[in-house]
Amino acid sequence: MKKQFATSALVALFLSTAALVSFTGKPASTPPKKAVKSVPYTKAQLEKGKYLVKIMGCADCHAPKVMTAQGPVPDPQLGLSGHPAKIPVGKVTKDALKDWVLFHPMNTIAVGPWGVSFAANLTPDATGIGNWTEEQFIVALTEGKSKGLRTARPLLPPMPWPNYAGMKKEDLVAIFAYMKSCKPVENLVPQPIGPDKL
Numbered sequence: 271m272k273k274q275f276a277t278s279a280l281v282a283l284f285l286s287t288a289a290l291v292s293f294t295g296k297p298a299s300t301p302p303k304k305a306v307k308s309v310p311y312t313k314a315q316l317e318k319g320k321y322l323v324k325i326m327g328c329a330d331c332h333a334p335k336v337m338t339a340q341g342p343v344p345d346p347q348l349g350l351s352g353h354p355a356k357i358p359v360g361k362v363t364k365d366a367l368k369d370w371v372l373f374h375p376m377n378t379i380a381v382g383p384w385g386v387s388f389a390a391n392l393t394p395d396a397t398g399i400g401n402w403t404e405e406q407f408i409v410a411l412t413e414g415k416s417k418g419l420r421t422a423r424p425l426l427p428p429m430p431w432p433n434y435a436g437m438k439k440e441d442l443v444a445i446f447a448y449m450k451s452c453k454p455v456e457n458l459v460p461q462p463i464g465p466d467k468l
Contacts, residue, residue, distance in 0.1 A: 311447035319448025322441060323350075331389040331428065335376045342376065351398065351455035352391035353378035359386055359463070367465050371428075380428045386463040387426035395454035399446075407446040412437065426462055 311319075323329070333344035334354050348354070353376070362372075362381050371382040378389040391398030399407065406418025414431040416422040425431050434442075 311443075311451070315444045315447040316451050318441070319444035319446070319451075322445050323448055326445075328392065331377050331380075332392050334378060348457075349452050349455055350392040350449065351395075351457040352459040353388040355458050355460060359460075362386060362468050364465070364468060367468065373428075380426075382427060383465065384426050384462075385465040385468065387428070388459045388462065391455065391457045391459050392449050393452055393455045393457075394450045395456050397456050397458045398454070399449060400454060404443060404446050407449075408439065408442050411435075411442060411445075423462075 328350060329344040332350040332352055334348045334351060335342035336345045353374075357374075357376070357378075359374075359379060359381075367381065367383055367385070371380065373380055380387050394400045402418060408418070409415050409420060410418035410425065411431055411434040413420065413435070414425045414429070416425055
């Protein structure tokens with residue numbers, strides 16, 4: 271009897287899914303393009319996070335810039351979306367790697383002995399931190415691990431993660447809360463380029 275019920279339930283699920291696909295032309299479980307979840311944080315956490323992001327200068331590197339009479343300023347339309355994927359690196363010589371640290375005019379690319387690094391997308395889009403957990407964010411900022419995964423590569427300069435290693439957890443959570451509440455911007459930042467690839 272239980273086996274018959276389970277089989278009937280599966281058949282019903284299949285038929286309802288097939289009906290929905292034939293009605294809409296799309297599978298019933300088509301995932302949304304951007305995986306952004308609701309923010310379960312308090313207003314006080316969001317305000318504190320916004321304050322910390324501003325005074326810590328996160329936009330200095332992680333925000334694409336627009337040129338003004340006073341020089342480059344963060345583009346409000348692009349938020350903390352990192353280095354724009356459509357902007358190429360340009361020619362980098364090996365001599366520059368050993369003798370200099372160079373920055374792109376937007377300050378979203380840095381070149382030095384480590385190779386070429388790109389400022390990450392910190393918006394809640396799937397191409398940024400949209401799928402990150404709070405723990406991943408804390409690991410990234412306090413342990414310097416890419417994508418907050420302990421088995422991943424280290425974060426590259428100029429990301430000053432050692433400055434944040436001793437931050438209070440409530441401050442880190444507030445920053446994460448604020449970033450998760452920002453406008454998502456789709457921007458798949460390029461992977462770093464090692465010095466041996468130049």
